[in-house]
Amino acid sequence: MRLTVKSATLLGLVALIALAPLFFPSGFYYRVGALIFVNGLAVTGIVILTGWAGQISLGHAGFAGIGAYACALAPVHWGLHPALAVVLGAGVSAVLAWLVGRPILRLKGYYLAVASLGMGILISMVLNNERALTRGPDGIEVAELGLRAVLKDAGLELSNGQFWYFLCGLVLLAGAWLALNLHDSPTGRALRALHGSEVAARTVGMDVARLKLQAFVISAVYASVSGSLLALQNKFITPDVAGFMHSVEMVTMAVLGGVGSVFGAIFGAAVLTLLPQVLTVFAEYEQLVLGAVMVLVMIFLREGVVPSILRKIRGGGE
Amino acid sequence: MKTFLTTTALVALGLAAPALAEIRIGASISATGPAAFLGDPELKTLEMLVEELNAKGGINGEEIVLVAYDDNGDPNKARTFATRLVEDDEVVAIIGGTTTGTTMSILAVAEDAEIPFISLAGAIDIIDPVKPFTFKTPHTDRMACQKIFEDMQKNAITKIGMISGTDGFGASMQAQCKAVAPDYGIEIVADETYDPKDADMTAQLTKIKGTEGVQAVLNPGFGQGPSIVTRNYKQLDVGLPFYQSHGVASDGFIELAGAEAAEGVRLPGTALLVAGLLAADDPQKPVVDAYKAAFEEKTGTPVGTFGGYAHDAFLILTDAIARAGEAEPAAIRDAIEATTGLAGTTGVYSFTAEDHLGLDLSAFRMLEIKGGQWTLVE
Incomplete structure (x- = not known):
């Protein structure tokens, strides 16, 4: 019996999240794991948008910024529970993505890349300059989620690192599961069809603009939730989270691992999150190594690391 | 599976077992990135001072080991490195946080783990309100x-x-x-x-x-x-x-x-x-002259205020460890708070339980x- 891509990906993720801690020599690795999962979640959104619908966004960090600052501001100003602030951030991101995407995605081509680039920069500027609200470039403290204390009362005592590792892992798992369900749904098929040929998709009666818009909104929610998780975990957030480089990082992770595959994208997130930790010894050459890795992957493994390797393995068997 | 391999590689890198009789001090500094012009002299200063002190026989006969990471001025990375310093490298104190953003990230980790932390950033929020384990060297x-x-x-x-x-x-x-x-x-x-x-x-x-x-x-x-x-x-x-x-x-x-x-x-x-213009009886003169001469000889670049912040942080920390007599985080913290009249390059430091900056306008x-x-x- 052959496993479907969906069950193989989910099983792989579950095994990874559950078993990896057995190999952790210290609490620090929980932190790295949690970061990988947070980045993996954002990158899963990129897979839906870029890998399946074929649209490119260079402003997704803006949505992460909205998610992060929702968690920083809503509990203080409106007395909202941080968990609800995550939902609020996701809602605001979705509405904004809809407003930006609706006029832009009627056009054919790469207009979304430019529009989202501008949008991301605007969000970052607002976070930097609206000092009365966001406290500006020095950043702002974020309220405690409080879930860890609840778990402790229920008899499950986790260290801070462990708690965020498993929470982020579970959210990533849920995110990957939803994305993989979408992949096999009529909407997912339609998205992949329009990626293949927009003209053909239109000819068979698909509402191309609406489909692209759906993908953009969904991926914005993924980015927003990842930003929220980062803010709640760090308990402190600066406008850097919405910066242009963070947007580029998300796209790079997806492309490196394989933008058409959820598992591949999460793998890309893992590599690019781990590299700076492995490369601390030659921190000065970190950018150089990253660049070289990207160039080599683009030349030799054009679909991204995971899909290319899988193809090679299958190609040998078939 | 690749992740496992990389993790194993990390393990190998991280698990250099600490030798006996050494004091491990951590640092997360923005040596590259937008704040590099602050962080670069800070890191060079710390490396130079550690070398100097070890050549003189360390503190109470124990060698100092500096574990320094470059956080690029990214608060998220700073938090990761701070976690690494505390959990993996098991340092007894942290110096760093070149910018206010990175400092605030490290601060949360250090306070959680109850590890003394001396920041090199300016904002008043870092020490006001006073947090038990956080100190800073620059004026606000x-x-x-x-x-x-x-x-x-x-x-x-x-x-x-x-x-x-x-x-x-x-x-x-x-x-x-x-x-x-x-x-x-x-x-x-x-x-x-x-x-x-x-x-x-x-x-x-x-x-x-x-x-x-x-x-x-x-x-x-x-x-x-x-x-x-x-x-x-x-x-x-x-x-x-x-x-x-x-x-x-x-x-x-x-x-x-x-x-x-x-x-x-x-x-x-x-x-x-x-x-060069300081009066001969100025309490800061000896330390300023010594640092200036050593730094300029070592790096060939003129000293600046920012490297001075790192110099003072290291001075306060090593002075505290020497007085504490043991390299235990809680003892070091108490010793830092008891520092009085310690002349650094930035000013003369006197900490109290209410004042974790230790400088006044005369500095x-x-x-x-x-x-x-x-x-x-x-």
């Missing part, structure tokens, strides 16, 4: 404002214009100056801002120049922005007394702005910049640039 931006306003008061200046950078440093100092200005009877009649990456600030300066009653101009900011403001100020021939912040207290500023444009600019700086010297050189204002 509020103190810089107070020092400048004191000087203005002496010169009977009551109405000023401000032009501030919108980066963290400029924004924070702008807010602090506005808060303390009334205490000195000073009114801010013009309040302009610029983006740190702007190439020209003539428009804002023209507006300030045209404002009724302005008697002096103050420019909180760091990096290249203030140099451009200073050049534009000269080009527009504003002609009013011009004050810069401690953010540009380095020879690099005079070089960038040009000696001609910088002529007459006043700013609050540290003893380090005017090492600042009012400096004026004359003929491309720093001079003391009496």
Whole structure:
């Protein structure tokens, strides 16, 4: 019996999240794991948008910024529970993505890349300059989620690192599961069809603009939730989270691992999150190594690391 | 599966077992990235001092091991490295946090783990309210404002214009100056801002120049922005007394702005910049001279205020460890808090349970640039 891509990906993720801690020599690795999962979640959104619908966004960090600052501001100003602030951030991101995407995605081509680039920069500027609200470039403290204390009362005592590792892992798992369900749904098929040929998709009666818009909104929610998780975990957030480089990082992770595959994208997130930790010894050459890795992957493994390797393995068997 | 392999590689790198009789000190510094001009001298200073101290036999016979990471000025990375220092490298204290953002990230980890942490960043929020394990060496931006306003008061200046950078440093100092200005009877009649990456600030300066009653101009900011403001100020021939912040207290500023444009600019700086002009009985003179000589010989570049912050952090920490007699985080913390009259390059430090900065206004010297050189204002 052959496993479907969906069950193989989910099983792989579950095994990874559950078993990896057995190999952790210290609490620090929980932190790295949690970061990988947070980045993996954002990158899963990129897979839906870029890998399946074929649209490119260079402003997704803006949505992460909205998610992060929702968690920083809503509990203080409106007395909202941080968990609800995550939902609020996701809602605001979705509405904004809809407003930006609706006029832009009627056009054919790469207009979304430019529009989202501008949008991301605007969000970052607002976070930097609206000092009365966001406290500006020095950043702002974020309220405690409080879930860890609840778990402790229920008899499950986790260290801070462990708690965020498993929470982020579970959210990533849920995110990957939803994305993989979408992949096999009529909407997912339609998205992949329009990626293949927009003209053909239109000819068979698909509402191309609406489909692209759906993908953009969904991926914005993924980015927003990842930003929220980062803010709640760090308990402190600066406008850097919405910066242009963070947007580029998300796209790079997806492309490196394989933008058409959820598992591949999460793998890309893992590599690019781990590299700076492995490369601390030659921190000065970190950018150089990253660049070289990207160039080599683009030349030799054009679909991204995971899909290319899988193809090679299958190609040998078939 | 690749992840496992990489993790195993990490394990191998991280698990260099600590030898006996060594004291592990951690640092997360922004040696590259947008704050590199602060972080680079800080890291070089720490490396130099560790080497120096070990050559002299360490502290109480124990060798110092510095575990330093470069956080690129990214608060998220700083938090990761702080976690790594605490959980994996098992350091007894952390120095670092070049910027306020990275400091706030490290602070949360250090306080959680109850590890003493000495920050190199300016904002007052770091030590106000006082957190048990967090200390810092630079003066706050509020103190810089107070020092400048004191000087203005002496010169009977009551109405000023401000032009501030919108980066963290400029924004924070702008807010602090506005808060303390009334205490000195000073009114801010013009309040302009610029983006740190702007190439020209003539428009804002023209507006300030045209404002009724302005008697002096103050420019909180760091990096290249203030140099451009200073050049534009000269080009527009504003002609009013011009004050810069401690953010540009380095020879690099005079070089960038040009000696001609910088002529007459006043700013609050540290003893380090005017090492040659200090009185022979100045308590800071020996430490300033020693650091200046060692740093300039080692790196071939002039000393700056920022490397001095790292120097003082290391001095306070090693002094505390020596007095504590044991390299235990709680004992080190108590010893730091008990520090009195320790002369550093930035000022003379005396910490208390209520004061984790340990400096007062006297640590600042009012400096004026004359003929491309720093001079003391009496």
